[in-house]
Structures are given as C-alpha cells and as structure tokens.
Amino acid sequence: MQSLCVYCGASSGNSAHYVDAARLMGKALVENNIALVYGGGQIGLMGAIADEVMRLGGVVTGVIPQALLGKEVGHPGLSKLHVVKDMHERKAMMAELSDGFIAMPGGMGTMEELFEMLTWSQLGFHDKPVGLLNVLGFYDGLISFVDHMVTQGFLRSHHRQLLMQDTSAVSLIGQLLDYRPGQIAKLLNDASAKKLLP
Template sequence: MKAIAVFCGSSNGALPSYKRGAELLGKELARRNIALVYGGSSIGLMGTVADAVLEEGGKVIGVLPKFLRDKEIAHPHITELITVDSMHERKQKMEQLADGFIILPGGSGTLEEFFEVFTWGQLGLHQKPIGILNIDHYYYLLISFFTHMNEQQFLQDKFVKMALVDSNPAHLIQQFYTYSPPEVKTFLKKSQT
C-alpha cells in the first residue's frame, strides 16, 4: 500500500469531529508511509487531511482541474500538484495513482467520486479496496442504503462487502491489507470473444 486516494469535503462540516477524523487519518497515512492522493485543495477537510500528512513528514499528491485552482485554493505546500483539464480526468488520475480509496464526510461531489470508483470496482476495472471512514455515524444512512439496495436485489452480496467501514482510521486502513476483491465477470466486446 504505497498511496491512498481520499475523497472528502471542501468545507469542515458541522461537527468538530469531522476535522479531527481527517487529522487522524492524515497522521495514520504518514505513520504508515502511505502517500495521500487527494483533490489538491487547501480548504475544508481536504486541506486538513493534507496538512496532517505534511506535519508528520508524509507525501501529498494533489490532483486539481485548472478551473478549480483559484476556486478551491490550491494547496501551496504539498509535495506535488498535478493539474488536469476536467473533473473526469481528476478521478482517472487519482485512481491511477492510488492503491485504495477512503471517503471522509463530504457532499455530493464526494459521493460522486466514491460511487465512480465503487462502480469501477464492480465492473472489474480495478481491484483496489474502498473504505468509508464513518466519523460520528456520518455515513449511517449511506451504509443503510447499501443494505436496502441489497435487499431489493440491486446490489449483490459480494459488492456490498466491497465497502469497508470503520470509524477508526488505523482499523480501516488495516482492513485494506487483507482485502479480497470480488470475482467479476469480464465484459468483453463480441469481437474479442
């Protein structure tokens, strides 16, 4: 596990525990010598997790679309800032650089990033672990919805198990080392069969 991509909010949220959880995650990544790959911003939980990694002497790689450089305030002190043209390129680059993914509290953009890499995992486009850091039960309803999708036969058991959940950053990352991706049928074009 050399690098983990973290998806999270560009604000701190309503509870101080969200920021504290981001700090703990950043420190844990640095302690384990795992590079942080994230959205490149200096604000909100994004900035908090990056600052925590940097304070502990860790490596931080930011991926930021050009049009967000000023809006999200690019972090001036990270190890490397990669500029891309679009949000889609941002996710692709983060996926390429990361050995796994963690979602912290965030809004619709955070969820969109999470669901994209989750879907890529379902389709067998990657076999990397995906974790939900459930700080103060922030993702309780999302986790419940996974159960609902499964009960309604829209999400198979093996894919429900793809989402690793914990409220403790160290425990969540530890699950990454023993993660076994689900077996996925390969989708080939007719001409390839």
C-alpha cells in the same frame, strides 16, 4: 500499499470532530508509510488531511482542475500538485495514482467519487480496496441504503462487501491493507473489463 486516495469535503462540516478525524487519518497514513492522493485543495477536510500528512513528513499528491484552482484554493505546499483540465481527468488521475480509496465526510463530489470507484470495482475495471470512514455516524443512512439495495435485489450481496467501513482511521486502513485482489467476483471478466476501460 504505497498510496491511498482520500475523498473528502472542501468544507469542514458543522463539528470540529470532522477536522479531527481528517487529521487522524493523515497521521494513520504517515504511520503506515502510505502517501496521500487527494483533490489538491487547501480548505476544508481536504486541507486538514493534507496539512497533517505534510506536517508529519509524509508525501502528498494533489490533483485539481484548473477551474477549481482558485475556488478550492489549490494547496501550494504539497509534494506534488497536478493541475488538470477537468473533473474527468482529475478522477482518472487520482484513481491511477492510488492503490486504494477512502471516502470521508463530504458532499456531492465525494459521493460521486466513492460510487464511481465502487462501480468500477464491481465491474472489474480495477481491483483496489474501497473504504468508508463513518465519522459521527455521518454515513449511517448511506450504509443502510446500500444494504437496502441488496434486500431489494439491485445489488448482489458479495458486491456489497466491496464497501468496507469503520469509525476508526487506523482500523479502516488495516482493512484495506488486508484486502486481497480477486477475492470478490466481478461482473465482467478481465478481458471484457479492459475493452471498456476509459
């Protein structure tokens, strides 16, 4: 795994533990020689993880839409910052540049990015690992709801396994590194998936 995309909030949340977790994630990435791909912001958890990776000598690539460059304060100190036209281009580029995905605490945008990558994996559009860093139980309700999808017959149990989770950045990265493509059956075969790729 050469690069990992981390989705997280442009806010810092109401507890210092969230920022601490972002810094620990940055440290774990550098220790595993994994480059960070993220949304390009300088504030909130986004800024915290990018700053830590850069401080420790790691590589950081940001991708940010022109319209958010000022609002999220595009980070000027990154290894590379791609300024794109819209959110669709941002998400597509982040996905293409990454070998796996982790969602940390965040808001609506983080949820959208997480579930888009899970859906693409479920369908077979990509076969990259997806993980959830559950800081302070932030994602307990979401994890329970995903399990509820299974019990109610809207999500197959083997597709539930596509969402890895842990409370430790080191352990979660270890799970992603252990992931082997093709170990979970997808809804579409390779040929069908390629025809539907955006």
